[in-house]
Amino acid sequence: MRNRIQTAFDSVQASPELKNKTRDFLAHERQRRSVRPVRALVPALCSLLLLVLGAVGWGLYQTPVAAISVDINPSLELTVNRFDRVIGVKGFNEDGEAAAAQVDLINMRYDEAVETLLQSEAISPYLSEDAFVSIAVACDEQEKGEAMRQQVQAGTVECPAEVSCTAGNSEDVEQAHEAGLSFGKYRAFEELQALDPSVTAEDVQGMTMREIRDRINELLEEAGEEPSGQGQGQGQGSGQGQQSQGTGQGSGQGQQGQGSGQGSGQGSKGEGNSSGKNQGSQNGDGNQYGRNPG
Amino acid sequence: MRSEWETDRAIEQYADTVRKICMLHLKNEADTEDIFQTVFLKYAMYPGSFADSEHEKAWLIRVTVNACKDFLKSFFRRNTVPIEEIQESLVSPLPQEQSEVLEAVLSLPDKYKDVIYLYFYEGYSAVEIGRLLKKNVNTIYTLLSRAKAILKEKLGGEEFA
Numbered sequence: 531m532r533n534r535i536q537t538a539f540d541s542v543q544a545s546p547e548l549k550n551k552t553r554d555f556l557a558h559e560r561q562r563r564s565v566r567p568v569r570a571l572v573p574a575l576c577s578l579l580l581l582v583l584g585a586v587g588w589g590l591y592q593t594p595v596a597a598i599s600v601d602i603n604p605s606l607e608l609t610v611n612r613f614d615r616v617i618g619v620k621g622f623n624e625d626g627e628a629a630a631a632q633v634d635l636i637n638m639r640y641d642e643a644v645e646t647l648l649q650s651e652a653i654s655p656y657l658s659e660d661a662f663v664s665i666a667v668a669c670d671e672q673e674k675g676e677a678m679r680q681q682v683q684a685g686t687v688e689c690p691a692e693v694s695c696t697a698g699n700s701e702d703v704e705q706a707h708e709a710g711l712s713f714g715k716y717r718a719f720e721e722l723q724a725l726d727p728s729v730t731a732e733d734v735q736g737m738t739m740r741e742i743r744d745r746i747n748e749l750l751e752e753a754g755e756e757p758s759g760q761g762q763g764q765g766q767g768s769g770q771g772q773q774s775q776g777t778g779q780g781s782g783q784g785q786q787g788q789g790s791g792q793g794s795g796q797g798s799k800g801e802g803n804s805s806g807k808n809q810g811s812q813n814g815d816g817n818q819y820g821r822n823p824g
Numbered sequence: 825m826r827s828e829w830e831t832d833r834a835i836e837q838y839a840d841t842v843r844k845i846c847m848l849h850l851k852n853e854a855d856t857e858d859i860f861q862t863v864f865l866k867y868a869m870y871p872g873s874f875a876d877s878e879h880e881k882a883w884l885i886r887v888t889v890n891a892c893k894d895f896l897k898s899f900f901r902r903n904t905v906p907i908e909e910i911q912e913s914l915v916s917p918l919p920q921e922q923s924e925v926l927e928a929v930l931s932l933p934d935k936y937k938d939v940i941y942l943y944f945y946e947g948y949s950a951v952e953i954g955r956l957l958k959k960n961v962n963t964i965y966t967l968l969s970r971a972k973a974i975l976k977e978k979l980g981g982e983e984f985a
Contacts, residue, residue: 531975535944538925541918542847544839544860552839552860556831556868563825 592617596669596678597703598640599714600647602656602691603738604629607703607712608643610678616643622712623735629653640678645685661691662740666714668698675699711735718742725749826868834867838881842888844945848930848937849892862891885946886956889938928978936971943968 594609594617604625609618616635621627629652635643644665647653657663665682669675675697683695698713706716709731719734722742726749734742842863846856866887874880918926929940938957942948950968954961 531972531979532944534921534925534979535929535940538918538922538929539844539941539945541922542840542844542926544843548843548853548857548860549835549839551857552835552864553832555861556864557828559865559868560825560828 591615594618595671596640596667596675597700597713598644598678598682599664599666599668599703599706599712600644600653601664601666601712601714601718601739602653602661604653604656605712605715606630606647608635608640608647610640614639614678616640622710622715625656626712641681641685644682648686648689656738657689657691659690660740662738662743663689663691663693664696664714664718664739665693666696666698666702666712666717668700668703668713670700672697672699715739715742718746722746722749725753826870831864831868834880834884835864837877838884841881841885841946844941845885845888845938846892847926848941849896849934855895859888859891859895862895863888866891882952882956885942889957925979928975931978932971932974936967936974939964939967940971940975 591611591613593611595612596610598608598610600606600608603623605622606626606629607620607622608616609620611617616638619630619633619635621630629647629650632652633647633650635647638646648657648663663686665686667675667679667682669678679695679697683693686693686695696714696717698717702717703713706713709716709719711719711731711734715734716731718739719729719731719742722734722745723729725746737745839860842860843856846859850856850859863884867884870883874883929937932940939953942953942956943950948956950964951961953959954964957964
């Protein structure tokens with residue numbers, strides 16, 4: 531049986547044609563597959579690229595480049611990314627935290643966010659006419675910071691309270707955070723401390739911006755009666771219309787400090803505030819750039 | 825992918841074996857061509873290595889058997905092949921005796937065909953066939969004895985004992 535079956539099967543062979551067709555097919559497949567790795571990589575590379583771009587984009591979006599500190603009594607800080615969008619809101623005191631929780635500002639443009647915040651139910655009750663609102667913009671790119679400051683300020687024209695808009699940089703913010711204050715408030719605290727070294731950050735934490743501002747003004751007035759020589763060279767408050775000693779220039783000339791008085795020394799920033807309501811802003815600017823020892 | 829040289833050698837060496845298994849299951853040349861492409865492409869793409877040519881041959885037999893089964897599963901086809909078609913596909917016409925034997929083998933139920941071919945033609949033992957077809961050795965013995973009985977009945981002759 532074995533022999534008969536073997537002989538029968540022996541005659542069944544693959545024809546040369548069948549072999550050739552198979553060879554051709556394999557050659558074709560080989561060619562197709564040799565091109566394939568490169569082509570197959572295209573979609574993979576595309577998705578990788580998208581992923582990387584997405585990650586970079588997300589990273590950029592989530593990287594803060596500026597901070598806006600809003601202080602009345604509620605004390606809040608908005609972090610802003612390079613696309614001018616708010617990516618974080620943090621309260622620095624109880625009222626601030628409450629407001630931060632109540633108003634959703636994330637992903638808003640910063641100027642809209644500040645407007646929305648000031649008009650919100652959480653904040654508006656604090657905005658009586660005698661309230662003092664400090665809005666401080668911190669950005670390491672000076673030009674952008676200044677542009678943001680102006681933008682924010684323009685949005686606060688209708689605010690019933692007195693608004694001060696100032697600009698600073700990230701160092702200010704860091705120092706402020708170390709002291710547990712938003713940097714707008716920290717700046718006011720620095721101002722106050724310069725006049726009254728006994729004041730501590732904790733004291734300031736519990737004070738409204740109006741209280742701090744009034745205290746500063748009081749101290750300035752007191753100081754105004756004395757000759758210059760405080761050595762602090764603050765030169766503040768001109769915008770408030772107080773007597774400024776012009777100590778910033780170290781001239782000891784008891785000028786009527788209209789803010790412009792300091793300009794000669796520190797005017798490089800050119801913070802000219804136009805809106806009468808916002809006079810206070812010059813304080814801040816004068817402060818920041820005009821700290822000349824007397 | 826294996827080199828062209830390697831696949832050419834495999835085709836030269838194993839095409840007849842593959843062709844015989846195809847004949848057991850498929851009804852026409854076109855289907856056989858499909859199986860050839862499937863089997864040798866699998867061979868070309870197989871990343872492993874073979875210990876020796878026996879190992880390689882066994883691998884190809886198993887792949888061919890499976891490819892044929894898959895092929896028949898995927899299409900609703902007649903499993904038996906008219907001997908005329910085989911005759912047509914062959915290089916030289918089959919003598920009467922051989923044609924009868926082939927016809928008898930092809931008329932066996934499917935499960936017997938591979939076993940008969942592997943046992944009588946390729947000379948594998950029942951144990952080896954069991955390993956190749958992934959079946960129990962006892963099953964192979966049973967299949968063999970039943971197939972032999974059928975063939976004996978069909979073809980006559982004492983040698984089918």
